[in-house]
Amino acid sequence: MNPIRIDPQRALDDAVRFNQKLAAGLKTLRTLDDVDYGATDKEEVYREDKLVLYRFKGSKAPTAKTPLLIAYALVNRPYMVDLQDDRSLVKNLLALGEDVYLIDWGYPDQSDRYLTLDDYINGYIRRCVDVVAKRHKVDRINLLGICQGGAFSLCFASIYPQKIRNLITMVTPVDFHTPDNMLSHWTRGMDVDLFIDTLGNVPADLMNWCYLTLKPVRLFQQKYIGMVDILDDKVELENFLRMEKWIFDSPDQAGEAFRQFVKDFYQGNKLVNGGLEIGDKSVSLKKITMPVLNIFAEQDHLVPPSASRPMRKLVGTNDYTELAFKGGHIGIYVSGRAQREVPSAIHDWLARR
Amino acid sequence: MSDNKFSPDWSKDWQALQNQYWTAWTDLTRQSGATPDASTPWHEGLEQWSRMFGNAGKQSEAAERLMSSAKSYLSLMQSMLAFASGKESGAINMPWLDAMRGGMSLPGFDASMFGKMPAFDPSAFGKVPGFDPSLFGKMPGFDPSMLNSMPGFDASMLDNPMAKALREISGQGVKGFQQLAEGAAPMLQQMQQQLQQEGVSWLKAPAFGYLREHQEHYQKMALAFVEFQQATKAYNALIMKSSQRSFEILELKLAERGEPGRQIDSVRALYDLWVDSAEEAYAEIALSDEFRQVYGDVVNSQMRVRSQMQQEVERIGVDLGMPTRTELNSVHKRMHDLRRELRESQEAQRDVASDGRDEEIAAMRAEIDDLRRLVENSEASATRRPPMAAAAPARGVAKANRGATAKRVAPSKRRAAKRTHVAAKSTAPEPVESLQAAAKPDRKKARPAHGKKRRDARRAPVAIRETVNAPKAERPEKIEDRPVSFGDAIAAMRRELSGKSRKKKAKASLLSMPMKVSRRLAKPRRSKP
Numbered sequence: 001m002n003p004i005r006i007d008p009q010r011a012l013d014d015a016v017r018f019n020q021k022l023a024a025g026l027k028t029l030r031t032l033d034d035v036d037y038g039a040t041d042k043e044e045v046y047r048e049d050k051l052v053l054y055r056f057k058g059s060k061a062p063t064a065k066t067p068l069l070i071a072y073a074l075v076n077r078p079y080m081v082d083l084q085d086d087r088s089l090v091k092n093l094l095a096l097g098e099d100v101y102l103i104d105w106g107y108p109d110q111s112d113r114y115l116t117l118d119d120y121i122n123g124y125i126r127r128c129v130d131v132v133a134k135r136h137k138v139d140r141i142n143l144l145g146i147c148q149g150g151a152f153s154l155c156f157a158s159i160y161p162q163k164i165r166n167l168i169t170m171v172t173p174v175d176f177h178t179p180d181n182m183l184s185h186w187t188r189g190m191d192v193d194l195f196i197d198t199l200g201n202v203p204a205d206l207m208n209w210c211y212l213t214l215k216p217v218r219l220f221q222q223k224y225i226g227m228v229d230i231l232d233d234k235v236e237l238e239n240f241l242r243m244e245k246w247i248f249d250s251p252d253q254a255g256e257a258f259r260q261f262v263k264d265f266y267q268g269n270k271l272v273n274g275g276l277e278i279g280d281k282s283v284s285l286k287k288i289t290m291p292v293l294n295i296f297a298e299q300d301h302l303v304p305p306s307a308s309r310p311m312r313k314l315v316g317t318n319d320y321t322e323l324a325f326k327g328g329h330i331g332i333y334v335s336g337r338a339q340r341e342v343p344s345a346i347h348d349w350l351a352r353r
Numbered sequence: 354m355s356d357n358k359f360s361p362d363w364s365k366d367w368q369a370l371q372n373q374y375w376t377a378w379t380d381l382t383r384q385s386g387a388t389p390d391a392s393t394p395w396h397e398g399l400e401q402w403s404r405m406f407g408n409a410g411k412q413s414e415a416a417e418r419l420m421s422s423a424k425s426y427l428s429l430m431q432s433m434l435a436f437a438s439g440k441e442s443g444a445i446n447m448p449w450l451d452a453m454r455g456g457m458s459l460p461g462f463d464a465s466m467f468g469k470m471p472a473f474d475p476s477a478f479g480k481v482p483g484f485d486p487s488l489f490g491k492m493p494g495f496d497p498s499m500l501n502s503m504p505g506f507d508a509s510m511l512d513n514p515m516a517k518a519l520r521e522i523s524g525q526g527v528k529g530f531q532q533l534a535e536g537a538a539p540m541l542q543q544m545q546q547q548l549q550q551e552g553v554s555w556l557k558a559p560a561f562g563y564l565r566e567h568q569e570h571y572q573k574m575a576l577a578f579v580e581f582q583q584a585t586k587a588y589n590a591l592i593m594k595s596s597q598r599s600f601e602i603l604e605l606k607l608a609e610r611g612e613p614g615r616q617i618d619s620v621r622a623l624y625d626l627w628v629d630s631a632e633e634a635y636a637e638i639a640l641s642d643e644f645r646q647v648y649g650d651v652v653n654s655q656m657r658v659r660s661q662m663q664q665e666v667e668r669i670g671v672d673l674g675m676p677t678r679t680e681l682n683s684v685h686k687r688m689h690d691l692r693r694e695l696r697e698s699q700e701a702q703r704d705v706a707s708d709g710r711d712e713e714i715a716a717m718r719a720e721i722d723d724l725r726r727l728v729e730n731s732e733a734s735a736t737r738r739p740p741m742a743a744a745a746p747a748r749g750v751a752k753a754n755r756g757a758t759a760k761r762v763a764p765s766k767r768r769a770a771k772r773t774h775v776a777a778k779s780t781a782p783e784p785v786e787s788l789q790a791a792a793k794p795d796r797k798k799a800r801p802a803h804g805k806k807r808r809d810a811r812r813a814p815v816a817i818r819e820t821v822n823a824p825k826a827e828r829p830e831k832i833e834d835r836p837v838s839f840g841d842a843i844a845a846m847r848r849e850l851s852g853k854s855r856k857k858k859a860k861a862s863l864l865s866m867p868m869k870v871s872r873r874l875a876k877p878r879r880s881k882p
Contacts, residue, residue, distance in 0.1 A: 003610035004617045011620055015430045022423060049692075110681065114689035123696070139715040140722070162719035182639055189649020191656070198656040198663070200682070214639075217631040224422035225624065289723075 018228060025231025032234075035242040039085040040094065042102070046131045050106030053128045056082070058094030064350065066165050067099040067132050067141050071125060071156075073148035074257070075207055077249050078104050080333050081146070084242060087334040092343030098350070101132050103149075107251040113200045115254040117155075117261060118279030125156050129163050140165035140290075142350060147171050147303060147329075151265060154311075155278050158287040166353050168293045168346060171303045171329055174285075174314060177269045178306040182214050187266040196259040204250035214301055243334070272310065285311070291319035293349045295342065300329040321349060430620045570668075574661035581658050584650035591638055591647055598634035603627050 046053035070090075072078035081102065082090040093100050103125070108115065132141050143164050145153025150172025157164045176184045196202070212219045230236040270276035276283040292315050296308035305324065312320050323345055325332050332338050557576075560568040606626055610616055617623045638644050663678065670677045704712070 002616070003607040004623065006618060006620065006623075010618075011430065014620055015427065018423070018427070018430070022419075025419070111685045111688065113682070114686050119693070123693075139718045162716050165722075179640070182636070185640055185645055186648050189645045189652075191649070191653045194653055194656045194660070198660045200678075215632055216635060217628050221422045221425065222625070222628045224419045225426050227419055228423065 021228045021231045025228065025237070028231065028234060028237060032238065032241065035238055035245055037079050037084065037242055037245065038082050039088045040082050040091050045101070045135065046128060048124065048127065050108060050112065051124050051128075052104045052106065053131060054102045054104060056090050056094055056100045056102065058091075058100075060095075060097075062094070062099035063097035064099050065136075066138060066350075067101055067136050068093065068168075068350070069101045069103070069129060069132050069141055069143050071103050071128075071143065071145045071149035071153050072105070073146060073150075074105055074120070074253060075148060075250060077246060077251070078102055078146075080246055080330070083246065083334055084239070087239075087339065089333055089338070089343055092339060093347065096343060096347040098347060099136075101128075103128050105251065108201060108254045109252070110200055113255040116256045116279070117152075117264075120257055121152050121155050122159065122279045122281060125152060126160065126163075129156070129160070133163065138165075139163070142166045142168065144168040144170065144346070145172060147173075148261070151261075151271070154271065154285060154288065154315075155276070155283045157290065158283045158285055159278065159281045161287055161289055164290050166291045166293070166350055167288065168295070168349075169308075169311070170295045170342075171297055171300055171308065171332060172294065172311070173265075173303045173307040175269065175272050175307050175310040176266050177272070178304060180304045181307050183210070183302060184266050184307075186210075187262050190262070192259050192262045192267070196255045199255065201255050202253040202258050204252050207253065208248055208250055211302070243330070272314065285314040286316040288315040289317050291321075291353050292317050293321045293323065293346065295323040295325060295332070295345070297325045297327050297329055297332045299327060299331075302329045319353075426624065429624060570661070570665065574658070574665070577654065577657040577661050581651070581654040584647065584654045587647045588651045591644055595635045595638040596631075598637065599627070599631035602634050603630040606630055 041057040042054040043057060044052055045055050070078070070081060072081065082088045085091070090100050090102070105124075129141060129143070133139060140163055143153050143157065143166075145151070145156075145168070147170070150169035151174075153167060153169060154172065154174070157167045173181075173184075178184075199206075227237075227240055230240060264270045264276055268275070271283075271285060274284065292311070294308060294311050296303065296305050298305055309322070312322060325338065325342065327335050327337060332342065557572070560566075560572065562568075603626065606629070607617070617626065667677045667679060
């Protein structure tokens with residue numbers, strides 16, 4: 001029997017409806033303003049170069065005694081954790097009583113091309129941690145690292161264990177050489193020295209292009225066909241466009257930091273193999289003896305679960321908890337399930353420590 | 354519809370459906386003029402529509418991407434309608450599938466997109482005052498037409514179908530390769546012609562004469578470009594392979610859908626199935642070793658082309674007395690170094706001002722927290738011990754307490770802190786597993802005491818025994834109340850953890866009790882005959 005059984009009239013109706021949606025949607029698109037983002041009030045508490053450290057202000061005073069600092073990746077903007085009112089990791093954490101800080105790395109330009117991982121980890125993150133600790137008169141704070149920021153947080157916690165009370169990592173790669181890691185697979189044939197010497201900073205558009213080509217048909221085409229379904233729903237359309245903005249609103253990457261990250265993490269896999277040095281400080285995950293909560297996404301195509309799970313065996317702590325989230329790299333922040341599950345999991349885990 | 358039950362006379366029905374579509378389209382758009390011919394491709398309606406709507410305000414980029422995808426999808430819809438109405442019937446492999454191959458090929462990756470770097474516009478060569486790309490042809494021994502005879506050099510790659518599909522899909526935000534190709538076209542054409550005539554060996558010939566430096570540079574640039582073209586060709590061959598593979602997988606997936614209830618009943622379902630197939634095929638290729646090699650070649654060869662072009666721009670900039678990227682980089686590097694030195698200097702000054710005490714105190718506090726946690730863990734285990742075992746070591750408490758008191762007053766806080774700091778350093782990396790093992794209750798030691806010890810334990814007041822066995826989670830607060838230095842506290846807890854005998858361990862555990870309790874514990878011993 002033929003596997004395709006399409007009623008011609010239905011096919012025609014679908015096509016006409018498709019056109020109707022397009023017509024309505026294009027009119028709606030013309031009336032929409034630029035989408036806004038960021039649902040929660042925040043105050044600037046520290047600034048250095050292009051970096052800004054924010055403290056979020058919830059509707060009620062925090063009950064947690066130890067503040068939580070979020071270190072996001074360099075490759076996208078950190079407002080993903082506070083995208084909109086009903087999709088905000090930060091807002092939910094505040095509602096649970098956490099005291100949340102966030103590092104905004106800003107947009108590096110050519111004058112920042114010589115920033116190294118030493119500057120980011122031993123410099124920026126260390127000073128931000130010190131600022132937060134000093135404000136709260138504590139010696140150690142909780143650190144939440146996301147994606148590349150998670151890898152940075154692992155390095156930081158290894159170098160400065162006395163400054164971190166609890167470490168949380170989200171969608172964080174540890175083993176970069178697993179067979180399903182497409183991004184890592186591609187970078188291993190690259191001459192990253194030539195790449196950075198030529199480009200200086202790595203342009204954001206190039207980074208985005210690279211990410212899109214991990215799933216080219218889905219991300220270049222199917223996503224926009226799916227967009228037609230929501231074109232007549234203004235709220236859904238705004239949500240879609242907000243995500244679009246976040247995806248393509250990317251900073252350039254500081255050249256030297258990118259060079260080192262690709263060489264040591266993607267190519268050298270030094271978090272697993274050892275020998276990683278950040279500035280003059282060596283990194284060994286065995287030095288991470290504080291409690292660790294590792295959250296990863298089961299359908300993550302950027303950081304496959306297999307890249308994150310090895311953390312369990314590599315960290316020195318015996319208080320290691322793992323949470324597998326049913327979703328993807330982005331869904332872990334913005335999906336409805338994420339709003340229900342992730343903030344409470346973090347809060348409950350912290351409360352027990 | 355393969356069995357044609359919907360349309361015995363497919364030609365008539367198909368025509369009627371097409372007319373319906375365009376009538377609906379005309380109604381929708383309220384266009385003036387006649388309804389387009391039924392055979393007009395549907396996506397052409399979108400072309401007109403796009404022009405009619407023009408710029409979709411601030412969301413124009415999203416609209417552009419949307420329209421690009423919609424055109425491909427509508428083409429699929431139209432071909433499927435033809436199929437469903439019986440125009441194309443029979444086996445799976447039929448004209449609609451070919452149409453799909455043509456219209457829905459894998460967008461994949463246009464390697465040349467690496468040329469879309471912001472601010473990178475080869476056409477700028479032609480805009481620089483005094484720069485004439487035709488100079489390439491005037492260099493001694495240089496004939497740009499040689500490029501066309503280069504092995505692997507394929508000018509048609511600049512207009513390959515993948516790149517075309519990608520340009521249509523990608524929208525304004527990812528344009529760039531086109532600019533690269535168009536901008537560099539005059540220069541590249543000259544190179545191509547020269548290479549066709551003289552072959553690649555020319556690019557490796559030694560340069561000489563007044564303009565030898567220039568010639569050498571152009572030769573390097575041409576060679577880099579040829580390598581880039583070869584790499585791109587290899588890359589696109591893999592993408593093409595992936596695209597072909599996607600339809601093989603689609604056919605396999607379709608073959609699984611032959612059973613009633615599993616058949617594809619909408620164009621959208623078919624499209625989604627194709628997307629799954631395309632991604633599966635792409636992943637197979639993209640994760641292969643061959644792809645890694647080719648991908649690396651594309652990236653690296655294009656970086657060499659860009660690097661050569663940048664050097665040329667630099668040379669022109671120098672000739673015109675303009676600042677160059679190298680000079681700016683040099684300034685940025687110095688600024689960066691100075692910025693680091695300044696911060697290090699400021700932090701060093703701050704450390705000197707605090708004499709390092711802040712950090713030392715922070716380190717000690719962290720150490721205490723760690724030890725507290727370990728004590729809590731060990732005490733949680735200890736609560737499982739029989740009460741007698743815990744009560745037995747009541748002897749010698751007063752002595753231990755005296756020792757602790759003496760230590761509190763003997764060394765200065767500073768000295769104690771230093772000593773603790775050294776100790777902390779030596780024990781910091783100790784694996785938690787081993788510490789936990791140390792904290793585990795020793796089964797042998799946990800057995801009830803015998804003889805005299807057992808009697809002593811029985812004589813101890815019940816309240817005291819309960820205190821000794823009380824959940825140790827509350828202990829940290831009690832420790833904080835005591836007026837001891839950090840060094841003493843750490844030393845006491847360390848003794849508690851590393852005590853070699855049960856007796857010593859008991860002493861140490863009592864050290865952390867409130868003073869009143871310790872004294873009460875000591876009394877029975879004194880009153881004993």
